[in-house]
Amino acid sequence: MNGSRLMGIGTYRPARLVTNDDLAKRVATSDEWVRSRTGIATRRIADTDETIVAMGSMAAEKALAAAGIDAAELDIVLLATCTNPSQIPGSGPQIAHRLGAVRAGALDINAGCAGFSYALSMASDMVRVGSARHVLVVAAERLSDYTDWDDRSTCILLADGAGAAVVGPAPTTEIGPAVWGHDGGKAGAIRVPGYGDNLFRMEGQTVFRWAITLTPTVRRACELAGVAPAELAGVIPHQANLRIIDALVTGIGATNAVVARDVVESGNTSAASIPLAFSRILDGGQLRPGDPVLLFGFGAGLTYCGQVVRCP
């Protein structure tokens, strides 16, 4: 069997920056309250032309450039998103079309905020068994389309953006085994009801409690990869809330890792948050190629997936 590796990462951040003070003009909140409960200071909100397809394609072009391959070399495009403008059509094929991925398969995956980690795991497995040589994983979200701007408990969290990664063959497997699972019994804790009600709702405390008790699972991802938590060079959890991130990092004992805190500047971008946060750390020069980094996505479903990967 082949190995697989991350070849390159790219991102797209919408131009418009929205501060907590901006939100406080519409709902009863304050910069101090939002920062202390969530860590979030600013977030990016997409304009009408910054669609899932547009943002996803731009992030993908950067990932392809970083990987040094052409779109025509892609065998499949996996788009992780839970905020398509409608159920039909999916956006993955449109991204593949826009990129010129002429011989690639293309589809969408909805695993909420865990979508990137799930898609990355599938991409790695495809490369390893040989059903694909190069896989493009895109995560693109417009949570602002589903935001209730009068709900102060959720509008402070949600944001937009896109990230992408190219997965290709390698002598050894640099994308570690995935740990995954679900608590579908708590499906209602994060939801857009649908059938005419298209606004995001969340039972914040239920989700917070679920997330901070996932630490044994996160440790298991390290165990499967043969990397002790203290050996991790980086930890990139889904960027939902700084307090969840801190609780998870402390809980697993990742004492020497650079911890992604992109949520402070970017808010919660669902599936896009892990590649966005990963890219920010790589751009900051805080990790070297080959460094072990833990990724862990969790959210709507409820569902989660994580793995230890080697830096591109």
Add this chain to the structure above:
Amino acid sequence: MSQSDILEGLAAILEEVAGVDPADVTADKTFIDDLDVDSLSMVEVVVAAEEKFDVKIPDEDVKSLKTVGDAVSYIQRAGVAA
């Protein structure tokens, strides 16, 4: 486990999770108003208390735990039941 042991254990959790001075933790204090523990810290306190005292405190019961004394009694009863 005695009430004073549980109180002491809760004080240690509150100090670690929310930076509350253990000397301030007495049975009559409310978590939110007196000890300034916000709703997310309260969730962390509950999760830590479940582990420390080997009890289950479901979400729907957390709302009824207004004071430290409420929590001590709840944990003592839950511990006996388990």
